[in-house]
Amino acid sequence: MIPKAFKRALWVFHVNSGSCNGCDIEIIAALTPRYDVERFGIRLVGSPRHADVIAFTGPVTSDMADKVKRIYEQTPDPKVILVVGSCGISGGVFHESYHLEGPIEKIIPGAKCFYVPGCPPRPEAIIQGVIKAWEFLEGVEKK
Amino acid sequence: MKYEVPIGPIHPALKEPIMLKFTLEGERIVDVDVIASQNHRGIEWIGMNRNNPVQSIYLSERICGICNFCHPACLVMAVEEAAGIESPERAEYIRVIQGELERIHSHLLWAGVAAHELGFDSLLHYVWMVREKVMDILELINGNRVTKAIIMYGGVRRDIKDEHIPKIKRMLDYYKQAFGKLAKLFLEDKTIKMRTREIGILPYEEAIKLATVGPTVRASGVKKDVRQDMPYFAYPDFEVKAITPDMLTGETIGDTYDRIIVRLLEVKQSIEIIEQALDEMPPGDILAEPKIIKLINQIKKAEGEAVARYEAPRGEDIHYVKLKSGFEYLYAWKVRAPTYINILSWRPMLLDMQIADIPIVAASIDPCLSCTNRVVIVRNNKEEILTADDLHRLSVKKTRRLLR
Known part of the structure; x- marks a missing residue:
């Protein structure tokens, strides 16, 4: 399954929409030698225009809401969203705060989202989320 | 133009x-x-309007995911002082060990990021691989890699058991060996030296004028460290000395290279502190009041205010807390994180x-x-x-x- 599944390398653009850095360091940990997803060709890229997957962390603060929307629009199709961490899913510990516009699905309605719950999720969980996103993209390509 | x-x-x-x-x-x-x-996520507002003080510990952990021990520790210190809660001595030692483990992981994380910023990505990967050892120990004693949820008013929630100690000692030995290699990579490498020596200089006077804190100010030659100036928890037993770059090179310039030196030496210092703490840790209770409902009621009845200072990996962290009798939440809560300064x-x-x-x-x-x-x-x-x-x-x- 794995060699076939990774014939197409996913490029991920990471957006911090006001997260606490906990998820962000776990994303980097997933890329570095212990977990090493770079061996599958999964890597972070510097621009949304190069990305297949946008990894959002954080509960989306008011300042970041329009930037999140713009990044989604700038990413070419087919694309999926990977929401890493509980706060992007529901607001997490920050729910009810006055400076939040999130969660992500409220900002970008109708987008294809994959959720990785946890505060923060372990690198293994993030890798699983990326694989789910790949399976979806592979299905889109076949059609 | x-x-x-x-x-x-x-x-x-x-x-x-x-x-x-x-x-x-x-x-x-x-x-x-x-x-x-x-x-901005409105954390202080949540602490003053939605959460009871115990929930606020876990909220303050999410102020920053990297230094997720320093903020709850600082909050707990302030509330303990305001409400007059004493924690057992063993708990104070466990807090010191947790704080120093966090410093090791945070400084190594930074070293990797700094290497990445210089375009030296193989060093980023090497440093993060070395860092995974301390993450394993954090997972072993806390049950989670990043957020620890260990501190509580009047103590800590999980003990360091006897079977953990040899594993922690093995990790410390690993870091003592790795330290020589890291120091060689960061301090003797021609590329890093060229890109950091005389770059981004913060002079002594300027550092004092801007009230800079943490490794940034120590790299400019100011001997300022809360663990040395105003020891908290069990730190009075350790005689921590503020680290300045002249301890290694004999001169202080205050540039980026000096900041690398300070952080590397602090990793070494943390290893020594953990070693001493493991040897001297007294037996006994780890929590003054295990029943959380009772604890919440005690804080609810308390009246008073306090300021706590904590030496986080990035510098001095300050929490101000005011408690009002009969008020369910923290009456006032102000956080000043080191990066802000x-x-x-x-x-x-x-x-x-x-x-x-x-x-x-x-x-x-x-x-x-x-x-x-x-x-x-x-x-x-x-x-x-x-x-x-x-x-x-x-x-x-x-x-x-x-x-x-």
Whole structure:
């Protein structure tokens, strides 16, 4: 399954929409030698225009809401969203705060989202989320 | 001709949103402006309006995911002082060990990021591989890799058991061996020396004037460390000395290289502190009041205010707490994180530097937030967009130019 599944390398653009850095360091940990997803060709890229997957962390603060929307629009199709961490899913510990516009699905309605719950999720969980996103993209390509 | 370069607020890698505006003359930076608030989540408001004090511990853990022990520890210290709660001595030692484990992981994380900013990605991967050892120990004694949920008013929630101690000692031995290699890689490597020596200098007077804290101020030669000046928890037993770069090189310049030295030496210091703490840790209880309902009621009845200071990996963290009798939440809560102060030092550091130096100088204060994605250069009314990759390329290019 794995060699076939990774014939197409996913490029991920990471957006911090006001997260606490906990998820962000776990994303980097997933890329570095212990977990090493770079061996599958999964890597972070510097621009949304190069990305297949946008990894959002954080509960989306008011300042970041329009930037999140713009990044989604700038990413070419087919694309999926990977929401890493509980706060992007529901607001997490920050729910009810006055400076939040999130969660992500409220900002970008109708987008294809994959959720990785946890505060923060372990690198293994993030890798699983990326694989789910790949399976979806592979299905889109076949059609 | 002057032109403005806005950087941020979106950027890849391990960085939080913040916006920086640089005014440039050619390659030279003549002015720096910082625009924050993209990461404002209203945490203090939640602590004062929604959460009871015990829930606020876990909320304060999420102020910063990297230094997720320093904020709850500081809050707990303030509330304990205001409500008059004493914690057992064993708990104080466990808190010291947790704090120092966090310092090791945070400084190694920073070292990796700094290497990445210089375009030295193999070093980033090496350092993060070394860092996984301390993450394993954190997982072993806390049950989670990042957020620890260990501290509680009047003690800690989980003990360090006897079977953990040999594993922790093995990790410390590993780091003692790795330290020599890390020091050689970071301090003797020609590339790193060229890109950091005399770059981003923060002079002694300027550091004091801006009230900079943590490794940033110590690298400028100011002997300032809360663990030395106002010891808390079990730190009075350890005689911590503030580390300045002249301990290794005999001189203090206050540049990026000196900040690398200070952080490396602090990793070594943390190893020594943990070793001593493991040997001297007294037996006994770890929690003064195990029943949480009782504890909440005790804090609810308490009246008073307190300020707590904690030496986080990035510098001095301050929490102010006021409790009012009969009030369910914290009556007042103010957090001053170290990066908030240190960010101001970007200005004197970056003035007269080049664009290619921005990433490493900005990273050198170990900001809990940083920059570099979409840079728009407006030159002769023509817009050019620089992505983080472009900035990274500029940085790598400068390294190559210097190597020639």
